[in-house]
Amino acid sequence: MKKIDQKIVGYDVVTPEKKAAQAQKDAQAKIEQMHESVERAEMLIGSTYKIKTPMSEHAMYVTINDMILNEGTEHEVRRPFEIFINSKNMEHYQWVVALTLLISAVFRKGGDITFIVDELSAVFDPQGGYFKRGGKFMPSLVAEIGDVVEKHLKMIGMIKDDGLDEHQQKLIAEKRAQYEAAAAPKVNDSASTNGEFPADAHLCKKCNTKAAIIMDGCLTCLNCGDSKCS
Template sequence: MSTNTVTIEKKITGYSIQKEKAETEVQTEPTEPAIEHMHENVGRPEILLGSTYKIKTPLSDHALYITINDIILNPDTNHEVRRPFEIFINSKNMDHFQWVVALTRVISAVFRKGGDVTFLAEELMAVFDPKGGYFKSGGRFMPSLVAEIGDAIQTHMKTIGLVKTEELSGIQKQILAEKHAEYEAERGKKSVEGEFPESAQLCMKCYTKAMILMDGCMTCLSCGSSKCG
C-alpha cells in the first residue's frame, strides 16, 4: 500500500480537524418538476374550461350544440398547454340520440388517451352521407352531419393552438379580392358580402362553392386553389 508523503517546510503555528460534510449538508441544484403529458390516467379536475359550438343544418329543425372541455397541463410553467379532455353533444332532436352518445364517449376516450389527437377531426370530416351532404351559409359544403361535428372539433383545436391555422397571405387575399370584383364586373352582378357567385363550382380542396373560371383557369376564391398550379 503506497502512501503520499507531504513535507512541511514552515513552522506549525496551529492546527484544526476538517470534518466531512454530512449528506444532508450537500447542496443540490433544484430540479424542475416532471412535465405532465396527457394520458388516460390523468384525473378529471373539478373545473374545466369549455367552449360550445352551435351547428344548424338543413337536416333538422333543431340545432346541435357541441361542448368541448379542456384540461390545463403544467399550469404556471413554461410547458403549460391546453388539451381537449371531453366532449358533449346536445340537441332537442332525438333521432340521432344513440350514435351521438356513442360518438361522444369514443371521442372523449381518444382525447384522454393523449398523444396526437388531431387525426380525429380529419377522420370525421372525411365521412360522407350516402343521401348527400348540404351547403352551409357562405357556400361551404358539408358531406355529412358527422363531418360538421369534425369541423367543429378542428375549429376548437385551432383556437387552443393544437392545430396550426393555414391562412392566406395579404397579397393572396388581395389578388383573390381583385379576381372576385373583376368577375362581378364582367357579369354586372354583385354578390352579397361574404358570399361567392351563384355560378361558382365546388372546390374539392376547401369544400367551398367558390371555384370560378378566371383567365381561362378554374380558381377558388376562398382558398386560392387553382387547377393551373
C-alpha cells in the same frame, strides 16, 4: 465529508453545464402531459359551437371542455378532455352518445389526437351531404362535427392554422374585383346566395367550398386561392 467504502469503478466531473442539463431534464420530467390517468379537474374551460343543418329544424350544440396543464408555468397548455353534443332532435341520440364517449376517450388518451379530425371528416352520408352557411360542403353530419373539433383544436393551438398568406389574399381580392366588374352589367346574376360568394360559383375540390369561379378560362377559388392556372 463522505467515506467511500466501495471500490471506485469510474468517475465523472460535474460541470456547471452538466448541472444545468440535468436540471432541465428533471424539469421536463415534471411536465404534466395528458394521459388516461389524469383526473378530471374541479373546473374545466369549455367552448360551445352551434351546428345548424338543412337536415333538421333543430340545431345541434357541441361543447368541448379543456384542461389546463402545467398552469402558471412556461409549459402551460390547454388540452381537450371531453365532448358533449346536445339537441332537441332525438333522432340521432344513440350514435351521438356513442360518438361523444369515443371522442372523449381519444382526448384523454393524450399524445397526437389530431388524427380524429381526418377520421370524422372522411364520413360520407349515403343520402348525400349539404352546404353549410358560407358555401362549404359537408359530406355528413359527422363530418361537420369533425369540422367543429378541427376548429377547436386550432383555437387551442394543437393544429396550426396555416391560413392564407399575403400574396394569396391579394390574388383572391384581385380576382374577385375582376369578376364583380365583369358581372356588373348583368341583372344581379352574380348575386351571392350565401352572402360571400357568387351564386354561380363552382365547388372547389381543395377546400370543399362553393367559391370557384371561371376567370380567363381558368377555375379559381375565391375562398382558398386554388387555381388550375397557377
